[in-house]
Amino acid sequence: MDDINLGMADLAEKNKGEGESYSDGTRRQYLRTVEDFGQARDIDALSDIDVPSVKQGKIDEEWVLDKDEVWDLIDAADKPRTKAVIAVCWECAWRATALMSLRVKDYEEVNDEYGLLSAPTDVVGDKGAGGDKxxxxxxxxxxxxxxxxxxxxxNPDAALFCRTDKQTHYGEHMSSEAVRRQLKKAAKDADIDEDRVHxxxxxxxxxxxxxxxxxxxDMDIEHTLDWAEGSNQMKRYSHVTQDDKIASVLQARGIEAESGTVEPELQDCPRCGRQIPYDARNCPYCSVRVDEKPAxxxxxxxxxxxxxENDPLHKKYAGMSGTTPTMQRLPREQFSWVNAVFRSFLVERVGLGDPPGSHDEIMEIINIENLPEEAIEKVKHLILSTSFGANYQHHQADYELAENEEFTEWLREGYDIELTEDSNNPLKK
Structure with missing residues (x-):
């Protein structure tokens, strides 16, 4: 029996590979499986293995993302798919296995206020999430x-979060590694420690x-996290302080606490009236800016x-602050103009890309030294995260018309230039 326990101890200390070790819970499961096998086959030597208990470590609050950082990640994500992945990770708290197995039919729109996501029941390794709505x-x-x-x-059976790289596996479920890369990129763009984001x-x-x-x-938390009722997992979150708990009770009774207050999760969009995340910078439905800073x-x-002060586009949105639309949602001609201005800036400031057709005229109205060095990456991100194709989806009617006459005349009068829609964006190559 001692030899078997020594062998099991060696098994418990095994590693996945160089630099990577199994978690205590996984090692314990190895031993538990061998013990169960011994009991099922009446093998005494295997049915009485010393299976060590696993102590759940406390969660370090300094390492846990707060809600502001979650919205920073969503803002920094350069694809609607990545934004949706982050938002679902935050709200549904599924493990990667369940998240990556979702299909289009697993998402159900119930009404204007909410929808339902159902984890498939035939997924190995979902740890209890299967079938949960x-x-x-x-x-x-x-x-x-x-x-x-x-x-x-x-296609209801299509992967909800699918590959779009137009290669052999186009349309298939994203891999966990692909999701990991997207999250790391969003973290880098949001200036958040990449090791904290997965x-x-x-x-x-x-x-x-x-x-x-x-x-x-606690019941809401157990349902969201797919924990059993009365789970000991709750004890890992001791960083939620007494001030937080007192504030929570007082808020539930309509009383404002002096410290530890928690903001609500939803608010009404000032434009379309739909419920949106409380800390969202933009409404995901109508794109209106809902914080106090302009886009x-x-x-x-x-x-x-x-x-x-004499620029027509600046004057149009001056004073709108939080209601300024995102660049992607700008009307067609406005989007084309802003895109060209930023591309001219990158050509002159860092020698990146080719100048747009209106480059000479643009350089007469901008000063490339007005932006600090750190703003260059922000401009690059704006160009890379927007496209005429996506803008077309928001303003299809404008694109189907020859051009938006009213704005075109207004813009031409303001700048006295010839506008061109230069779709050969070298940054997209």
Whole structure:
């Protein structure tokens, strides 16, 4: 028996490979499986193995993403699919196995306020998530936007989060590695430590938020995280302080606490009236800006101008602050113009790309030194994360018409230039 236990101890210490070790829980499961096998086959030597208990470590609050950082990641994500993945990770807190097995038919629009996501029941390794339905309110707008661009959204059995690389596996489920790369890229663009951002980190972030909020009790948390009732997992979140808990109780009773307050999860969009994430910068349905700062493109564009007070586009959105549309949602001619201005800036400032047709005229109204060095990456990101194709989806009628006469005349009068839609964007190659 001692020899067997020594062998099992060696098994418990095995590694996946160089630099990677199995978790304590996985090692314990190896031993438990061997013990169960011994009991089933009446092998005494295997049915009495010393299976060590596993101590769940405490969660370090400094390492857990807060809600602001989650929205920073969504803002930084350059694809609707990535935004939807992050939003679903946050709201549903599924493990990667369940998340990557979702199909189009697993998402159900219930009404204007929420939808339902159901984890498939035939997935190995989902740890109890199979068949579980979860309401989506925060993530719904991002899912709807992604499905609008999904290449096979009319096929109910298609992967919800599918590959779009137009190679052999086009349309198949994304791999966990592909999701990992997308999350790391969003983290880098959001200036968040990449080691803190992975699918599982959203589970910790979600339960931390829910424990602080007066809107949720332990049963809600157990359902969201797919934990058994009365799970000991809750003890890992001791970083939720007494101040947080007191504030949660007071908020539930309509009383404002002096410390530890938790913001609500949803708010009403000021334009379309639909419920949207409380900390969202933009409404995922109508794209209106809902925070107090103008959209990023507007801030960069205005700073580039030599004479912003006499610029027609700057004047059009001046004073709108939070209601400034995103660059992707700008009307066709406005989008074309801003795109050309940013491309001219990159050509002159860092020698990147080819000048647009209106380059000479643009250089007469902007000063490329007006933007600091750190703004260059922001301009690159705006160009790479927007496209005429995506803008077309938002303003199809404008593209189907020869041109938007009213704005074209207004813009031409303001700049006295010839506008061209230069679709050969070298940054997209």
């Amino acid at each position: 979860k309401p989506v309110t925060v993530a719904r707008g991002y899912l709807d936007n992604w499905l609008h661009e999904h290449p096979r959204s009319d 699918v599982h980190c959203f589970r910790h972030a979600r339960v931390t938020y829910m424990k602080k909020s007066p809107e949720y009790d 990023g493109w507007y801030q960069l564009y205005s700073k580039l101008l030599i004479d912003p």
